[in-house]
Amino acid sequence: MKVGFFGNVKKEMLEEVEALGYTAKQVSKKDIKEKNYDRDFDIICGSLLFNLVNLEEFEKLKYIFLFSQGVDYMPLDYLKEKGITLTNNKGAYAEPIGEFIVYSLLAMEKMAKTNIKNQENKKWAPRATTGNLYNKKALFLGTGDIAQEGAKRLSGFNMEIVGYNTNGREVEHFNRCVDLEHLDQELKTSEIVVMVLPSTEKTKEFLDDERFSKLKDGVTFVNIARGDVVDEKALIKHLQNGKIKYAALDVFEKEPLSEDSPLWDMENVYITPHISGTAEDTEERFFRNAWANLHALAKNKELVNIVDLEKKY
Numbered sequence: 001m002k003v004g005f006f007g008n009v010k011k012e013m014l015e016e017v018e019a020l021g022y023t024a025k026q027v028s029k030k031d032i033k034e035k036n037y038d039r040d041f042d043i044i045c046g047s048l049l050f051n052l053v054n055l056e057e058f059e060k061l062k063y064i065f066l067f068s069q070g071v072d073y074m075p076l077d078y079l080k081e082k083g084i085t086l087t088n089n090k091g092a093y094a095e096p097i098g099e100f101i102v103y104s105l106l107a108m109e110k111m112a113k114t115n116i117k118n119q120e121n122k123k124w125a126p127r128a129t130t131g132n133l134y135n136k137k138a139l140f141l142g143t144g145d146i147a148q149e150g151a152k153r154l155s156g157f158n159m160e161i162v163g164y165n166t167n168g169r170e171v172e173h174f175n176r177c178v179d180l181e182h183l184d185q186e187l188k189t190s191e192i193v194v195m196v197l198p199s200t201e202k203t204k205e206f207l208d209d210e211r212f213s214k215l216k217d218g219v220t221f222v223n224i225a226r227g228d229v230v231d232e233k234a235l236i237k238h239l240q241n242g243k244i245k246y247a248a249l250d251v252f253e254k255e256p257l258s259e260d261s262p263l264w265d266m267e268n269v270y271i272t273p274h275i276s277g278t279a280e281d282t283e284e285r286f287f288r289n290a291w292a293n294l295h296a297l298a299k300n301k302e303l304v305n306i307v308d309l310e311k312k313y
Contacts, residue, residue, distance in 0.1 A: 002060075003294065004038065006046030006053075007067070013287065020298040043297075045290040048073065055079075063297070065290035069093060069146075069277075071307050072199035072226060080309040087293055090305045091145045092285040093277035097224050098149025100276040101194055104222050104248035105133060105154075107270060131220075133157040139164065139186050141206065142196035142225065143171040150194060162186050187214045192222070198313045199226035209234035218245040224276040227252040236262055239269060250276040 002023045005014070009026045017024040027037040032052045039057045044050075047068040055061065055075060064079070066088045079086050106112075109131030118125050134157050140147040143163035151161045151173040161175050164186065168179035178186055187193070193215065197203045208231040215221075221244050223230055232253045238244045240262075248270040249263065255274060263269050279285065293303045307313065 001042040001062075001297075002038070002040060003043045003045065004041035006032075006044060006049040017294060020294060022294065022298070043294070045287075045294075050074065063087070063293075063303075065293050067286045067290060070199060070226060071313065072228075076307075076309050076312055085303065086307040086309065087289060087303055087305045088307050089286070089289045092288040093279075094145040094149040096279035096282075096285075097146045097276045098153050100224060100250070101150035101222055102153045104224075104250075104270060105192065105220065108220055108246035108248060109133060113267065113270070133159060133192075135159070136191040137162065137189060138192040138194060139190035140174070140194045140196055142198070143174060143177055144196065144198070146224070147171075147194070147196040148173050150196070162190065184214055187211060188216055190216060190219065192220045195221070195223040195225045195229060197225050197229050199228050200312045203229045205229065205231040207231065207235070209237065212238045212243065215243055217243060219243065220245055221247040222249075223247070224250045227255065239263075239266055244268075246270070248272075250274055 002025070003017055004025055004027050006027045008028070014024040014026060022043075025038060027049075029049060029052075031037045032049060040060050041058055042060050043063040043065065044058065044061065045065045045067065047066055050064075051073055055078065061082075061084055064074075064084060064086045066074075066086065069089050069092065071086065071088055074086065076086070111130060133154070137160040138151075138154055140151060140161070140163045143165045147163060148171060151163065154161055155173060161173065163171055163174040163177040164179070164183050165171065165177055166179060168177050168182065171177055195207065197206055206229045212231075212234050215238070235244070235247070239247055246268050250272045251274055257263065257271065257273075263271060277285070289305050296303050
């Protein structure tokens with residue numbers, strides 16, 4: 001079988017794939033721009049570069065092994081129609097994003113922006129109070145692997161940690177979980193809300209103006225999921241009126257975030273460019289599940305992280 005790797009891949013990786021019995025080729029961004037790439041792959045591995053190609057050109061395609069966990073940018077209906085198996089990189093970024101959630105919350109509570117500006121200006125400005133995490137209640141919207149790693153790391157701060165999922169099932173590292181019927185009460189009483197829901201038709205603008213209005217005054221908000229699960233206009237409104245005291249945003253409705261967005265100039269907003277999943281071992285994490293599935297396919301074993309094309313996650 002012929003495998004195409006879309007993106008930067010080390011020569012050693014291609015050699016290891018070929019040692020499994022595959023024919024492996026790399027397709028760079030330059031190749032895509034020049035339309036200089038093969039169309040006869042049985043398997044393609046990659047992520048956002050797939051936005052730049054027409055997958056209908058790959059008539060022999062049977063499998064797509066993503067480097068990303070999110071699948072919202074993929075033509076899922078087309079893949080379903082053609083019977084193409086899609087797998088994602090679920091679990092590969094959970095630990096780094098779990099750390100990023102803690103980092104973001106501490107940066108906001110401990111006023112990192114002010115601290116850095118004071119240092120840059122050589123300004124000695126002691127203060128008597130600052131925010132804290134202990135004794136607070138954190139609500140995670142979503143209880144998947146990323147949320148679990150975030151909750152696990154926050155559990156050491158003596159916090160109440162609540163998770164929301166579709167049926168309120170218990171999940172490890174959460175004190176308790178609730179379903180949609182009981183969500184409003186948690187929104188009203190949580191000092192911290194962390195968005196970790198996947199992007200699906202059911203979660204589009206899950207946090208809209210109505211739900212933002214139900215939040216506790218002065219809430220701290222983190223979004224490391226997808227931009228479209230939040231109504232960005234409503235988010236900006238509630239940042240401006242003080243309903244949301246702080247927000248750490250790693251994802252946005254449109255990326256890159258427009259220079260015209262008022263979010264850039266808000267002192268209570270911490271912006272990062274969709275990097276919460278990066279780590280010292282990012283390269284290994286990129287390939288983790290694609291590599292596992294190439295091994296599995298070569299050995300006639302079951303694939304991991306097959307995406308349900310009906311549920312779209």
